[in-house]
Amino acid sequence: MSEAILTAALTGPVATKADNPNLPTQPEEIARAAAASFEAGAAVIHVHLRDEADRPTADLQIAKRVVGLIEDACPALVQLSTGVGLEVPYEERAKLVEARPRMASLNPCSMSFGKGEFRNPPDGVRRLAHRMRELEIKPELEIYDTGHLEVCLQLAAEGLVPEPLAFSIVMGVRGGMPATPQALVELVARLPQGSTWQAIAIGRANLPMTAIGLAMGGGARTGMEDTLMLRRGVQARSNAELVERLVGVARALEREPATVPQVAEVLGIGS
Numbered sequence: 001m002s003e004a005i006l007t008a009a010l011t012g013p014v015a016t017k018a019d020n021p022n023l024p025t026q027p028e029e030i031a032r033a034a035a036a037s038f039e040a041g042a043a044v045i046h047v048h049l050r051d052e053a054d055r056p057t058a059d060l061q062i063a064k065r066v067v068g069l070i071e072d073a074c075p076a077l078v079q080l081s082t083g084v085g086l087e088v089p090y091e092e093r094a095k096l097v098e099a100r101p102r103m104a105s106l107n108p109c110s111m112s113f114g115k116g117e118f119r120n121p122p123d124g125v126r127r128l129a130h131r132m133r134e135l136e137i138k139p140e141l142e143i144y145d146t147g148h149l150e151v152c153l154q155l156a157a158e159g160l161v162p163e164p165l166a167f168s169i170v171m172g173v174r175g176g177m178p179a180t181p182q183a184l185v186e187l188v189a190r191l192p193q194g195s196t197w198q199a200i201a202i203g204r205a206n207l208p209m210t211a212i213g214l215a216m217g218g219g220a221r222t223g224m225e226d227t228l229m230l231r232r233g234v235q236a237r238s239n240a241e242l243v244e245r246l247v248g249v250a251r252a253l254e255r256e257p258a259t260v261p262q263v264a265e266v267l268g269i270g271s
Contacts, residue, residue: 002254002255002256003255003256003257003258003259003262004214004219004220004250004255004256004257004258005043005044005196005198005219005220005258005263005266006041006042006043006044006219006220006221006222006243006246006247006250006257006258007042007043007044007045007046007079007198007219007220007221007222007223008033008034008037008038008040008042008044008045008046008221008222008223008239008240008242008243009046009048009200009221009222009223009224009225009226010024010030010033010034010037010045010046010047010048010223010224010225010239011023011024011025011030011033011047011048011049011050011224011225012048012223012224012225012226013048013056013081013083013084013085013086013225014225015224015225015228016054017054019228020224020228020235020236022224022235022236022237022238023224023228024224024239025050025054026050026052026054027062027065027066027069028069030047030066030069030070031066031069031070031072031073032073033238033239033240034047034070034073034074034076034078035070035073035074036238036239036240037076037223037239037240037243038074038075038076039074039240040240040241040243040244040247041243041244041246041247041250041257042076042223042243042257043076043077043257043258043259043260043262043263044076044077044079044103044263045070045074045076045077045078045079046079046081046105046140046221046223046225047066047067047070047078047079047080047081047101048081048083048084048085048225049062049063049066049081049084049096055085056084056085056087056088057084057085057088058084058088058092058093058095058096060095060096060098060099063080063096063099064099067080067099067100067101075260076260077102077103077260077263077264077269078101078102078103079101079102079103079104079105079140080096080097080099080101080103080104080105081096081104081105082094082096082097082104082105082106082107082128083105083107083118083142084096086113086116086117086118086119087116090119090120090121090124091124094124094127094128094131097128097131097132097135097137098135100135100137101137102137102138102264102269103137103138103139103140103267103269104132104137104138104139104140105139105140105142105168106125106128106129106132106139106140106141106142106161107120107125107142107144108120108125108141108142108143108148108151108152108155109125109144109145109147109148109151111144111145111175111176112174112175113144113173113174113175113176114173114174114175118144118175122151125151125155126155126158126160129155129160129161130160133160133161133162136270138162138166138267138268138269139161139162139166140166140167140168141161141165141166141167141168142168142170143167143168143169143170143187144170144173144175144176144177145176145177146177146183146186146187146190149167149187149190149191152165152167153192156192162268163194163195163268164194164195164196164266164267164268165191165192165194165195165196166195166196166197166267167191167195167196167197167198168197168198168200168221169184169187169188169197169198169199169200169213169218170200170201170202171183171184171199171200171201171202171205171209172201172202172203172205172209173202179201179202179205179209181209181212184199184209184212184213184216185216188216188218196218196219196266196267197213197218197219198213198218198219198220198221199212199213199214199216199218199219199220199221200220200221200226201226202226202227203226203227203229204227204229206222206226206227207222207227207245207249210222210246210249211249211253214246214249214250214253214255215253219258220246220249220250222242222243222245222246223239223242223243224236224239224242227242230242230245
């Protein structure tokens with residue numbers, strides 16, 4: 001596929017409006033940011049939820065509301081995060097798939113995450129993968145370190161994750177793999193044939209590593225979950241502005257942003 005699958009990660013679990021006042025946190029803000037990011041060229045919208053106090057939440061009613069608002073605002077594929085936040089219990093996070101997004105993240109392993117711990121117990125991951133398969137929700141397999149790939153492949157071998165496999169290679173989180181070209185190249189070389197992948201990198205590494213990912217033929221993710229800055233000393237005014245920058249990189253490499261129907265076909269997502 002020559003077209004580039006571009007994802008906008010709008011909010012994330014860490015940043016606050018004190019870090020960047022343009023960060024969307026409430027349902028209506030997230031829906032507006034999703035629509036603008038779709039218009040800018042993102043076919044997939046990665047969604048983290050916040051409560052009324054802007055704290056990460058796995059409240060199912062908030063999830064259903066946000067998914068509905070985004071679907072009303074634009075035709076982008078909603079990819080709901082089941083990562084939510086480090087302090088939210090796993091069983092609460094897993095219930096978010098009952099909001100019935102067309103996609104959701106599936107984190108295969110527990111790990112150190114900055115100063116915290118990201119808990120993804122093996123039995124819980126298998127139960128979540130099974131439920132996502134029942135609901136026909138496409139899993140986005142988030143790989144934060146090299147050993148996570150083998151766990152994903154085992155899930156696929158057990159029939160818990162349907163092909164084609166869709167991987168997100170997350171670089172630059174303290175406790176995971178570094179944001180380096182070598183790390184990306186080595187991991188991509190190990191992916192099974194027929195799978196799709198996108199590059200994700202945190203902070204200053206976001207632009208160079210997503211550019212390398214696009215040059216290698218993968219997809220890429222940007223947005224205010226991954227970086228709050230447009231350039232050194234300049235805060236991003238919106239998620240759409242970051243998507244526009246990534247679209248410019250893709251087109252400089254002669255890769256047009258993939259449309260929603262193209263992405264759905266490649267990932268095997270039904271209507």
